[in-house]
Amino acid sequence: MSNLVQKRILLGITGGIAAYKSIELIRLLTKAGAEVQVVLTDGAKAFVTEMTLQAISGHPVRSTLLDPNAEAGMGHIELAKWADLIVIAPASADFIARYAQGMANDLLSTLCLATESPVLLAPAMNQAMWRHPATQANAKLLAERDVLNIGPADGAQACGDIGPGRMSEPTDIFDTITAHFEQTAIKQDLTGQHWVITAGPTMEAIDPVRYISNHSSGKMGYALATAAQARGASVTLISGPVQCAAPHGVNLVSVKSADEMLAACESNMTQQADVFIGAAAVADFKMKTATDQKMKKQSDSDEIQLTLVKNPDIIATLTQKKRAKYMVGFAAETQKVVEYAKGKLVKKGLDIIIANDVSRTDIGFNQDQNQVTVITKDNTWSPSKAAKKELATQLVSFIYEYTASTPSTN
Template identity: 85%
Template sequence: MSNLAQKRILLGITGGIAAYKSIELIRLLTKAGADVQVVLTEGAKAFVTEMTLQAVSGHPVRSTLLDPNAEAGMGHIELAKWADLIVIAPASADFMARYAQGMANDLLSTLCIATESPVLLAPAMNQAMWRHPATQANAALLTERGVLSIGPADGAQACGDIGPGRMSEPSDIFTAINTHFQYSHIEQDLSGQHWVITAGPTMEAIDPVRFISNHSSGKMGYALAKAAIARGAKVTLISGPVQIAPPAGATIIAVKSADEMLAACEQSMTTQADVFIGAAAVADFKMKVASNQKMKKQSDTEEVTLTLVKNPDIIATLAKHKRAKTIVGFAAETQNVIEYAKSKLERKGLDIIIANDVSRSDIGFNQDENQVTVITQDATWLPDKAAKSELATQLVAFIQQHIKSAL
């Protein structure tokens, strides 16, 4: 049975071109068995019609706070109590600003202030509006208050700009809603926390067609992101090139090189994050100078010398500048695993390090299972071999317990 069967979802639609996508979201939700009611802002009426939304949801559409018929029974309060989840898709910059300030000057903002149910935002706006410090401050404030969010996505926008601000696709929002109800029984003890997690390999260009990389699949980092989201954390997942679907609810930043990954980490942690987990397998070296043309094979040359230089040490840099309250590293080793991991913990100033033996063919890179040793300054824990998804749940719980014990 779907996690959405008989769930009551209030869908708020604010003004923006992405409003048309909400019709597909309603269709997906109702097909999964959810009961959906729609509330429109005045701005949204310029993009979608009440008749269309009523047809796909099966309910009259509400848009007026002081509707004499509905308000005879305090309708806006009843609607706020009715919802198991309020979803705002799209959520405009204006709506986020009013919601962050606690304003209740239309039906949708009033419902969000009056409800005790979770609220999920799917922001949608021009890339400059999303990047504006005021919008970022409003988003951060809402997250601190426990408001959930998905996106925005990065890409081409209706105005012709390219960048972050696109509303997440209806299928992704649907998955986030489904995941919310799947894990709603789990204690949301990470609510209000911001976790930044790196995952996958990096790719360091040799020339336009060749690169230096490794065998990391990204499965462990993605599983950690999913486990943290399940417990209520806001997660920024900074990922090298992988072939797996991103976890619903995470803010995804795709990168290739170590330099790009470090820049993305620093940009995502302009304010101190609660937890940073460096699960990515970052290439230790890169070309001193990558060729801007394909290097041609010389028929009379048996050997080619590549001049490599060290890549930036991402986790050591973040630890030095205290970009996160708790910093967790990974040590993928083929020998002297515990000894090397402890050395890395001390040398880089980490709080926790997770060591695994990647010489084993049954765990680690490209495998669905893993076995690790978790090391702190004063303790060592060896969980049983398990599926990466199950192990991630245990590791997130361990990290949260470590945070609590340090308070």
């Protein structure tokens, strides 16, 4: 049974082209058993109709603060008390600004101030508007007030721009809502612990337009960060370039190169972390010297030579410096998977290594499912193939149980 059954979700829709996506979000929520009531701002009415939203949600749509019929019984206060969670999707720059300043000049902003329930924002706006210092300051202020957030995603926008500002997909928002209610039921046995997790690929510049990288999507590392945070850990996620939405409640540090990733790890582990998980697919090599200008084709040659040097071994460096009490690594292999992983476990001084076969097309890089072998100095465990989010929950449980029963050597 879904954990959304009989959950009461108030969905606020503000003005923006992404408003049409909220129709799918309502469908997902009601299908999972949630009760959804919708509140529209005046701007939202230009993009979606009250009749459509009422038909899908099964409830009348509210849009007016001073509705004589509703306000006869202080309707906006009752609605604020009714919700288990308020979700604003899309959340425009204007709404985020008004909410941050504590304004209550329409029904939706009034509800957000009057409620004692959590509020989740799914921002959506032009990339320049999202990057503007005022919007960033407003978003930061709301985060400091424990307002939840998902996104925005990066990509092509309706206006033709490309960059951060797209509203997260309805399925991602639905997953975040599900995770929110799951978290309230999950034992917070990692409270007080600091976990540092790396994710995604690194990008090593050849010149200003070319780079060396790999096919890592970052999904496994992001799922691990979400699972650890759900159990109460303070999580720092250090990520190479990916398309994954930032997990709620996680300190996301974005980097590109292996050097930047190592520096970010060290700066976020000045005090010894409880657990480090190296889930990133770090490029083994980088250019000895990246050029400042684009390398041009040589008309008289069909070949070009690049001089590569080894990248720093992030996990080995952090292990040597004892930056975490427990060190967990990943081994992405295409052959002799377990054998090679066991070698890395010893060579890098890890407590646990998680090996997966990236030669398989049904798991690993760019896939939503994965299958791994978990190896310690004394045991080997092979959980069944599963969705990365489910597998991450199992892996966090394994790591927690290992750390609770095995004295740290760091």
